[in-house]
Amino acid sequence: MTGIAVLGSTNMDLVAYVARAPGRGETVTGREFRTIPGGKGANQAVAAARAGAEVVMIGAVGDDAYGVTLRAGLEHSGVRTDLLRTAQGPSGTAHIVVDDEGGNAIVVIPGANATMTTLGPGETAAIAAADLLLLQLELPLPAVVEGAQAARAQGVRTILTPSPVQLLPDELLDCVGVLVPNEHEAAALTGVGDPRAAAAVLLRHVPEVVITLGARGCLYAGRGGEPVLFPAPEVTAVDTTGAGDTFVGTLAVALGEGRPVPEALAWASSAAALCVQRPGASTSMPYRGEIDAV
Known part of the structure; x- marks a missing residue:
């Protein structure tokens, strides 16, 4: 079994469903409100665990009621939480309008995630023992860099989602094996709007790039080869929250199992397509049997 x-980050998503998002200074009436476990890190962990990997979550929750719920949600999906810290104060929250x-539009309040400024020996050991490391940018950058360097030192393949986008x-970058931005993040990182051109710029820094394009699929580029567009399954989206994290988590599982890149991308795209047809982030993520059936 692949170890990831x-x-x-681990956040509680506070989700409001509306006909259309409000503009600046505008108030609209929503039809529904939900609290759903989320956070880019936790979402990717759940996606990978449901897709069949053995997953350990490294991060922090608060000592509030949300923290208890977030930890329980991860464990329910089969994610190890013995390295998930409990920090004083509130857990992270994401305020989402769908x-x-x-x-969707999202505002993230880091909460306990902001306390993750450095790693302990047990956390670096867990990274060293894994087959792959998944990183995002909702934790303080020093901890992200420390984790990536620990992975590189042990030959662990690292997949980075550069979100929220910032200067890397x-x-x-020297420690990243696969960079997975969406098209907006790729443009922000490179100053280039065309995904193919942006991929070429990013390949100067990392060996492989996957740019997600929403309903249009994804663009894969590796050094020494031409970029390839992989279309996404045609579905009707109900809620796109968590789709990117589903894609990354399941892609990691497929790559960890040694699948060829085209097969891995198709499998991950199918998982993301299942996710967008359901409301919520972590709650909408499919299990391995559902992905295989598609």
Whole structure:
């Protein structure tokens, strides 16, 4: 079984469903409100665990009621939480507005995630023992860099989701095996709007790039080869929250199992397509049997 370490955020998603998102200074009436366990790190951990990997979550929750719920949600999906710290104060939260077209707008309050500024010996040991490490940018950057360097020192393949997008230091990029931005993040990182051109720029820093394109699929590029567009399954989106994390978590499982890149991307795209047809983030993520059936 593939072993995956996830160093990332754990948040409670506070989700409001509306016909359309409000503009600046505008108030609209929503039709539903939900609290759903989330956070990019936790979402990727759940996606990978449900897809069949052995997953350990490295991060922090608060000592509030949300923290208890977040830990229990991870454990329910089969994620190890013995390295998930409990910090004084509130857990992280994400305030999400989802419109009738399945689009979303998100404000993240880091909470306990902001306390993850460095790693302990047990956490670096868990990274060293994994087959792959999944990283995002919702934790303080020093901890992300430390985790990536620990992985590189032991030959552990690292997949980075550069979200929320920010300037990536060379000390981090030097440790990344696969960079998975969406098209907006790729443009922000490179200053280039065309995904193919953006991929070419990113390949100067990392060996492999997968740019997700929403309903259009994803663009894969590796050094020494031409970029390849992989279309996504055609589905009607209900809620796109968590789709990118589902894609990354299941892609990690497929790559960890040694699947060829085209097969791995198709499998991950199928998982993401299942996710967007259901409301919520972690709650919408499919299990391995569902992905295989598609």
